[in-house]
Amino acid sequence: MTPFALLYALHVLAATIWVGGMFFAWMVLRPAAVAMLQAPERLKLWADVFRRFFHWVWVTVLVLPISGIGLWHMRFGAMASAPRYVHIMAGLYLIMLALFLRIQLLQLPALKRAIAAEDWPAGGAVLGVIRRLVGINLVLGLAIIALASARPAL
Numbered sequence: 226m227t228p229f230a231l232l233y234a235l236h237v238l239a240a241t242i243w244v245g246g247m248f249f250a251w252m253v254l255r256p257a258a259v260a261m262l263q264a265p266e267r268l269k270l271w272a273d274v275f276r277r278f279f280h281w282v283w284v285t286v287l288v289l290p291i292s293g294i295g296l297w298h299m300r301f302g303a304m305a306s307a308p309r310y311v312h313i314m315a316g317l318y319l320i321m322l323a324l325f326l327r328i329q330l331l332q333l334p335a336l337k338r339a340i341a342a343e344d345w346p347a348g349g350a351v352l353g354v355i356r357r358l359v360g361i362n363l364v365l366g367l368a369i370i371a372l373a374s375a376r377p378a379l
């Protein structure tokens with residue numbers, strides 16, 4: 226396997242794990258949890274789901290730019306000579322990273338505090354914010370994958 230192929234595989238696997246995990250959480254686990262669980266159990270479930278999933282997201286947010294910049298140099302040379310869709314991919318990544326850091330550093334601690342205080346309405350409000358931010362990141366992630374796969378001549 227060439228270094229380029231290895232980086233490419235790592236890059237696409239990282240994108241799959243992050244975006245696929247968000248798709249499952251948003252489209253499958255969220256409606257199932259609403260249908261099956263009362264607020265206290267649902268909030269505790271989500272706090273544990275985020276704790277476990279975010280370990281993997283930390284790996285992907287590191288692997289994506291490292292592998293992506295490696296691919297960029299091997300395939301296109303200078304930064305400016307890459308096609309526009311690669312610049313858009315890197316730019317949207319920064320937005321996804323910022324939203325992820327916001328959930329990890331602000332919303333998740335607030336959710337844990339609400340659960341510890343058994344303040345279920347406050348916990349529900351925090352979960353609503355997380356749901357919105359993850360929804361934005363899911364749409365961005367799907368858009369990046371579609372863009373990178375289509376490789377349009379922008």
Ligand code: HEM
Nearest residue numbers: 240289290293294296297311314315318366369370373374
């Ligand atoms: C700093 C961030 C990133 C950089 C520098 C970067 C760079 C690159 C480069 C140079 C390629 C190869 C393009 C080509 O061969 O035409 C690529 C492919 C790809 N990237 Fe990224 N990328 C980044 C973030 C992301 C993110 C956040 C995602 C998705 C969530 C993503 C998904 C993909 C996919 C799916 C491909 C493969 C497309 C295909 O060959 O079908 N990338 N990336």
